[in-house]
Amino acid sequence: MATTLAKGIEAFAVPGGLKGQLSQLPLPDILQYLRVSDATGILSLVSGGARKALYLKQGRVVFASSNLPNDRLGEILIREGKITVDEYDTSIRAISKGKRQGKALVEMGALSPKDLWEGIQFQVREIVYSIFHWEEGQFHFEESGLPEKERITVDVDILELLLAGLRRIDANGPIQSRYPQGDAVLERLEPDDPKYLEPYEGHVLHLADGERSVLEICRESEIGDNETLKVLYALLCAGLLRVKGKKVRALDQDFIPEDTIHAVLNSFNQMYGYIFRYMVREVGPIAENVLEKYLGGLRETRKDIFAGVKLQKDGTLDPALLERNLNRFPEDGRRGLLVDGLNELLYAELLAVKRTLGAEHEASIIKALRDR
Secondary structure, three states, X not given: OOOOOOOOOHHHEEOOEEEEEOOOOOHHHHHHHHHHOOOOEEEEEEEOOXXXXXXXXXXXXXXXXXXXXXXXXXXXXXXXXXXXXXXXXXXXXHHOOOOOHHHHHHHOOOOOHHHHHHHHHHHHHHHHHHHXXXXXXXXXXXXXXXXXXXXXXXXXXXXXXXXXXXXOOOOOOHHHHHOOOOOEEEXXXXXXXXXXXXXXXXXXXXXXXXXXXXXXXXXXXXXXXHHHHHHHHHHHHOOOEXXXXXXOOOHHHHHOOOOOHHHHHHHHHHHHHHHHHHHHHHHOOHHHHHHHHHHHHHHHHOXXXXXXXXXXXXXXXXXHHHHHHHOOOOHHHHHHHHHHXXXXXHHHHHHHHHXXXXXXXXXXXXXXXXXX
């Protein structure tokens, strides 16, 4: 494996591999790291009673195993219509005599050798794809040689598996918590499109020109916001995009007074209060939870401004807590830090509106704020 650990991976390093929780380091991040590290070894994953393992050689998947009956080769071949139930039962009797099921199916004429190899590759892929749906679980990658008992192996690019696995995830589900921030500017890392991209994914990739923000890419995309955000997340995980920086809209000139910190706080609180009332009118009390979630993200990434800060009952922020955080910095730099942080929250709240209600509601709010 690579001697230099990627950012975000260091905390999971153990002697000879990686270990941790999928809730903290999702499967796509693990797979991409193992891919670029040309890793050889076994990635073991456990969630509830399910135990699955991916076998890697030089950063490519060569085999997969599972303790779940539905992941067994015979069950998969029945589901795919490759063998009959009678053929399956006959092969099971052969297994009890020590013969491998695939070999038994070929010998009895139920499968051709080509069918067997294709069936095992399909089995491996299905096991990998199923793990993308796990939100919780433990993982452990251990550098090691591969078991020699597996005589039939595959050779699958992790990039292909990563993109295909994420396609199966509901764009409106828990994966939303991993989507890139709306003000992030994304740029391509490779000039050419990889062969594994679907045409609609290439469409989104081409919009990431190093100038557009995530919000602007969503606005230009033809596949809807959440599907676009899911594609962007997949492209980031696959190392095809990276975050170049953050795009600050020209909100300062429109909304922010040039005088005291108190005036800045009051100006932003008026906007936060307006967005909160708008959301409550449209979705009810859940609005507070939605907006607090986005503020919670900034409490982690912008602790300099938002440490300990929560939404008040009217959707505004407590000026005293913000000023307390600012007092740790030189006085001549406080206003700039505050404007930058409050702008990030404003963009985040506008993104929340867009994801929850739609782009037309976001546009309506922006117009109202400009007209105030």
